[in-house]
Amino acid sequence: MSRTWGHQIRRLADHVVDRADRFGHTCATGKCQGLPIHAVQWNYITGRGGRASYTTRHVCDDHGAKFAAKHNLTIGDPEPERQHPVATAMQAMTSVPGFEPRRRVRVHRTAAGQWYLEQHATGAGMFSHGSRWMAGAPTRAPMNQAIAEAELLLAQLTLVPVGEWTLGAAEATVETAPAYHVEPWASRRWLMRVACNDRGMWQLHQVLDTRFPPIVTDLGNHNMTLDRAIGAAGEHITNCGWFLDDAWIVTDDVAEQTGLHPDQARSVS
Numbered sequence: 707m708s709r710t711w712g713h714q715i716r717r718l719a720d721h722v723v724d725r726a727d728r729f730g731h732t733c734a735t736g737k738c739q740g741l742p743i744h745a746v747q748w749n750y751i752t753g754r755g756g757r758a759s760y761t762t763r764h765v766c767d768d769h770g771a772k773f774a775a776k777h778n779l780t781i782g783d784p785e786p787e788r789q790h791p792v793a794t795a796m797q798a799m800t801s802v803p804g805f806e807p808r809r810r811v812r813v814h815r816t817a818a819g820q821w822y823l824e825q826h827a828t829g830a831g832m833f834s835h836g837s838r839w840m841a842g843a844p845t846r847a848p849m850n851q852a853i854a855e856a857e858l859l860l861a862q863l864t865l866v867p868v869g870e871w872t873l874g875a876a877e878a879t880v881e882t883a884p885a886y887h888v889e890p891w892a893s894r895r896w897l898m899r900v901a902c903n904d905r906g907m908w909q910l911h912q913v914l915d916t917r918f919p920p921i922v923t924d925l926g927n928h929n930m931t932l933d934r935a936i937g938a939a940g941e942h943i944t945n946c947g948w949f950l951d952d953a954w955i956v957t958d959d960v961a962e963q964t965g966l967h968p969d970q971a972r973s974v975s
C-alpha cells in the first residue's frame with residue numbers, strides 16, 4: 707500500500723521566483739543548486755498513529771519536470787494570491803476613517819524613587835499594556851528629566867505625544883500617536899534609500915526623521931544589482947500601500963527618493 711498520495715505540482719508566481727533568486731534559495735532536491743520554479747506537494751501518513759499530513763517543496767525546472775512525469779501530472783498555474791489573514795484584519799481596521807492607534811502613556815515614580823513608563827493602547831478592540839523601568843532616569847530624578855527620558859523611549863517606537871503632559875504629584879500622563887499622524891511629521895516626506903550593507907545585503911531604509919528608527923527591509927544578497935534592488939524596493943513599497951513621489955535618484959551605488967506612509971497617503975487623497 708502506498709504511503710503517499712495526492713501529488714501536485716504548480717508553477718511558482720514570478721515574484722516568488724524572483725525573490726528566491728535574490729536571496730539565493732535553491733531547489734529542495736538533494737544538493738541541486740537550481741533556482742526554485744515549481745512547488746510540489748504530496749500527502750503522507752505520519753507515525754504509528756497514522757495521521758495524514760502533507761509536505762510542500764520548492765524545486766527547480768528539471769526536478770519539477772521529473773516529479774510531474776513520475777506521477778503523471780500536468781503542471782498547474784501559480785496559486786492565486788492570498789493575503790495573510792492578520793494583514794487583512796489590520797488593513798480593515800486601520801482603513802476605518804479616523805482610526806488612530808492612540809496610546810495613553812504614564813510615567814510614575816515609585817516610593818523608592820524609581821521612574822516607570824506605562825503604556826495603554828486602545829483602538830478598534832485592541833488593548834495592550836506594558837510597564838518598564840526607565841534606566842535612563844536616575845532614581846529621584848525630577849519630573850522633567852523623567853518626561854524627557856520617556857519621550858526618547860517613545861521615539862524608539864516612532865510614537866510622539868499629542869498635546870501637553872498632564873502633571874500629577876509623582877506621575878505624568880499624555881496621549882501618544884504614531885509620529886506620521888502628528889504634525890510636523892504628518893506632513894513630512896519619508897526618505898527612502900536603497901543601498902548594500904557591509905555584509906552584502908541590499909536593503910531598503912525608510913526614514914521619517916533621524917530621531918525615529920528607520921524601517922529596514924532586506925531586498926536580497928544574491929545575483930543583485932542596484933537596478934534589481936530598486937525594482938524589488940519599488941514592488942515592496944507599492945504592495946504595502948506607500949506612495950512614491952518621483953523617480954529614484956541614483957548616486958554611485960545608492961538610490962534615494964521620497965514618499966508617504968500609507969496613512970499619510972490616505973489622508974492626502
Ligand SMILES: [Zn+2]
Pocket residue numbers: 733734735738739740765766767768769
Ligand atoms: Zn533541482
